[in-house]
Amino acid sequence: MNFNSPEFLIFFLIAAILNFVVPTKYRWIPLLAASYYFYMSWSAKLVFLILFTTAVSYASGILIEKRPERKKLWLALSLTASLSVLIFFKYYNFFAGSVGALIGADLTLKLMLPVGISFYTFQTLSYSIDVYRGNIPAERHFGYYALFVSFFPQLVAGPIERPENLIPQLKAKHRFNSDDLSAGAKRMLAGYFKKIVVADITAGYVDAVFNSPESASGSSVPLASMLFAVQIYCDFSGYTDIAIGCARIMGYRLMQNFDRPYSALNIKDFWARWHISLTSWFRYYLYIPLGGNRRGRTRMILNLFIVFLVSGLWHGADWTFVIWGALHGIYRVVGMLTYKKREEIWKKLGVDTSSALMRVFRRTVTFLLVCFAWIFFRANSTHDLMILLGKLFGSFNPAAFVGELGLTLTGVLILALAYIIMTQLDRRYTLPEAELPSGGAVMQSGTALYLLYAVIFAWLLLKASGGSGAFIYFQF
Amino acid sequence: MDIIFFEQPLIRIAALILIILDLVPRFIGAHIWLTVVNCALHAVLLSYMFLAGGTFEEALLLVLVSSALALVQCPEPRKDGSKK
Structure with a gap:
């Protein structure tokens, strides 16, 4: 069910x-x-x-x-x-x-x-x-x-x-509380929108590349990994929104699991925003008992790396997940070791690291690093992974970027609009402060109705095209 | 590339009217009658679109435009929980 x-x-x-x-x-x-x-x-x-x-x-x-x-x-x-x-x-x-x-x-x-x-x-x-x-x-x-x-x-x-x-x-x-009903229903609607309109529609384009990597060209791999970044976020956070919304309607408050992870400024920040309940679980029950940062720098690096390896293995029993975890561990450790040096370089160059432009730059770099790691996560096997990486580094052709995924103008418009709406929903209805009855933005009945229409039409569209609609994280 | 969505002139005009109606609350404020008229017109247009051979994709595109326009007009909550 x-x-x-x-x-x-x-x-x-x-x-x-x-x-x-x-x-x-x-x-x-x-x-x-x-x-x-x-x-x-x-x-x-x-x-x-x-x-x-x-x-x-x-x-x-x-x-x-x-x-x-x-x-x-x-x-x-x-x-x-x-x-x-x-x-x-x-x-x-x-x-x-x-x-x-x-x-x-x-x-x-x-x-x-x-x-x-x-x-x-x-x-x-x-x-x-x-x-x-x-x-x-x-x-x-x-x-x-x-x-x-x-x-x-x-x-x-x-x-x-x-x-x-x-x-x-x-x-x-x-x-029974009408505030809970309203907040929970809004949250569920946001979750259904993310899952059915964004994740499931995006899945079709992503699967086209990752399920047959031999026929994909190098140009489609980076775009497919970026689309997968959107898909997995909307799939998992959509599920979480539905879960939190259901519980809220019944009067229970579940913990937050996401906080706009793709606006993270670095990998540490990303993990503070992605799957928060798992990250905090690993911190309290694995990282700190291993010694955390209390036993010197070398031990801290080892502890961090162990946590990321276990996190990778937690996600799935395959080498692709282990490598994905290890890659994030490397990102994290390299980021930590080079932090001071990078700050010095920026200072020498006279760049204000807190400026809006630098924040955009840091967000973009973090997003691209995360997208690269998603290739490891999404690859169906290590064999497929090797093919995808070989094509990514071997035959990149920006001119063929969109066409190979089978994206049409309607498809691009739908994805772009769905993505804009998803970000707006995240800003208004799925943040911790929006949990407060007085803190949530007002969702006008017309807006709710349009979102509901969108969910229904996307669901019908997916049914007509035979999409499975299963949640990615259910397999874990 | 595919497309010419909304090939029929009548649908194009109706879609344009709906988009304008979606924008009206930005200038005169949200009124319940406006929401009712807007939603009713959406229902009529979507029904007509399907009867005239429209696709789910076209319908989805139309409601996404309306959703986006309606959503950006909603006040955004501030960090302290109050509304702008």
């Missing part, structure tokens, strides 16, 4: 009504049933995995509190159980395939990748670590804990919620 399917809207309507009519004390029951129903609509056979991970982390949380003298053991048990499931189902075939290729044997198994496994596993890990550190008390009510792990708006692709933010909200009383 995709967020962009009519079935989801009916499902959500029923879930939202139950959320308000069932007494607070028993509200977790219909919400948990709805969340499991939602998950089982994806992979009914694998529901026992989420149940297993939930039960083990729940039990270990209580044991950490009840038997503090052996809390390390309970934490290790919880982390091992959760990570074993993740590693086996997501990474076994990757490692077995890599080893098998070396020894000339097929060691892979026919495994189904459970939807959203990386997201809910990280959520249970953060719970266990927080209880171990004494940051939060262990949750005694299994129903609320299971709902925290499986809450349907953010179950399959985040935001990766923290227990101290979500669990108290699940227990709190929520009354």
Whole structure:
């Protein structure tokens, strides 16, 4: 049941009504049933995995509190159980395939990748670590804990919620609120626009290059990677907007996951704006425990690099994702090491680095670096990646830039307008300050209606052309 | 390159009127009657476009123009949460 399917809207309507009519004390029951129903609509056979991970982390949380003298053991048990499931189902075939290729044997198994496994596993890990550190008390009510792990708006692709933010909200009383309805509906509409009008229409042009790299020329690779940058942002942030909007209508506030990442001034800034819930997860639960920046410069560089490698692997079990993570690690480390030198050079040249022109320059350079890295992320395999890179550096012909993607004048106009509207929606309806009832811009009924028309026509257009419409991050 | 979208003169004129109507609130302010008339005209034009053999792409392009014009006229929230 995709967020962009009519079935989801009916499902959500029923879930939202139950959320308000069932007494607070028993509200977790219909919400948990709805969340499991939602998950089982994806992979009914694998529901026992989420149940297993939930039960083990729940039990270990209580044991950490009840038997503090052996809390390390309970934490290790919880982390091992959760990570074993993740590693086996997501990474076994990757490692077995890599080893098998070396020894000339097929060691892979026919495994189904459970939807959203990386997201809910990280959520249970953060719970266990927080209880171990004494940051939060262990949750005694299994129903609320299971709902925290499986809450349907953010179950399959985040935001990766923290227990101290979500669990108290699940227990709190929520009354129907017209401000929440208005803000949530606006957010959902912005999300549907980004996903259906921008991401799904852009996907057609991107796939034309990345799914058949042999027939693409060097001129289309950079444009396709820039279009993919737009596609993946609108796909993932669109999903997040729908998730946050759904939760908001029901009275729950999920954390922000994006803050206009392509306006970042450098790679560090980019990661502070992109997939914020994952970046902050890695900072609190991996980078700082590894020593962060407290153990000298060399160790800090190593820690940063480890975090980016793990982040790459988190995104997908393929060498392309590992290289993508490593590339961002290199960007980050080189950026840090050369920072002072670059500032000196700018100073010697008499350039004001805070001027508007320099900000445009820095944004452009950051965007191009990110786009280059997206080629690694989007390539279907390392074989395809080599072809794409060979063409990118080998036969660049700016004259053929647009034609090879099959872009028509109508297509260009649609993309340009959709992109302008998307940036305006981001400025008005999806920023943290717009979460406040008094802070959101007024969306006039006419504007909402036009956006709705656009979503419907784009959806019909994609249906007519056989587009899949699946969210990219669901595979992670 | 494809295109000549909106090939029929009647559709071109109607689309032009709609775009002008989208711009009117910028000068005289947003009025509910203007929104109602505008939305009704959009519905009529889109229906006519489909009956006259128009495509989803053309319809999408028209509503995107209207969306963009309508959106840029909405006040933008400031960082402190108040409106401009």
